[in-house]
Amino acid sequence: MATTVAASADQQQLTIAGRAFRSRLMVGTGKYTDNDTMVRALEASGAEIVTVAVRRVDLNRKNEEGMLYYLDPDRLFLLANTAGCYTADEAVRYARLAREAGFNDFIKLEVIGDKDTLLPHTDGLLAAARTLSAEGFHVMAYTNDDLITALRLEDAGCAAVMPLASPIGSGLGLLNPYTIRTIKSRLAVPVIVDAGVGTASDACVTMEQGVDGILMNTALAQAEHPVAMARAMGLAVEAGRLAYLAGRMPRRETAVPSSPTAGMLD
């Protein structure tokens, strides 16, 4: 039985814009104490999609080689983001630069509306999503856990919609399972929860809502042992996915004995 469920889980591979991916866990490459730890954590996570940011080359520090020095584009799928952008125009500019790097047409679109919470600017997000989709980008839009915005992003042509579990880098876990479930139930494109997961149980509970995947960064990078946490997250995402497919038992307010009530001694 367990084998059947596992097999059916494997068959339902994550597919975004027609491209199949081997893992439902996506990981970021920021905030690691060193690049060696990052590389080992990426490996331990089993993730295929790995996010990167677009920034100016630091012309004064020669020792900084950029991420391509550490990430093998033949084994990892490099998903560039527009992190740090506060307007649609800015995000579009960063996305075009990212595409020019020559790896793929996918972009993790972020348009931030507030420096303290890093919550998305939904107007800017929608405008940028429309522009980039029209230019042939496969847009994966980081958004809040709002159904209406998620639906509008899908209408705008997004290849995936990425609602947050809680604010970026907060590690507060899945704050509103209901809204995430609602979004998943209403969208045809993949729903990837992005940001807020703090530990393995958060990842598992998130996957149990039926979403297609999770993207996380700080939970690995800032764990005491990033490589061990990466493995835990890989297992949690898989466990949560399997549990979702397996279908949980109904919740009851009363106890029901697991052992027979008959056959008790006098």
Next chain:
Amino acid sequence: MNAWHKPRMAPHPPTRMMQSSITIVVNGEPRDIERDASLLDLLRRLELDPRLVVVEHNQQIVRRPALAGTALAAGDQIELVHFVGGG
């Protein structure tokens, strides 16, 4: 910055570099480079591998095959970007 806004005469008194070099802005910082240099020449001066850098020239992306054929002019704004760690 539009081409017609560039002064035909140097705004400052001529310097010894005047004849042979121009000043451009690279990643927000002024930088001198020889007159007639191309974008590819600029990358070579900076010891940057063109395969690992994306070049924006006055807000227009210049693809790798066009780098050698794109000449620099005084006042040009160049952005050189690459991938760094991010979430």
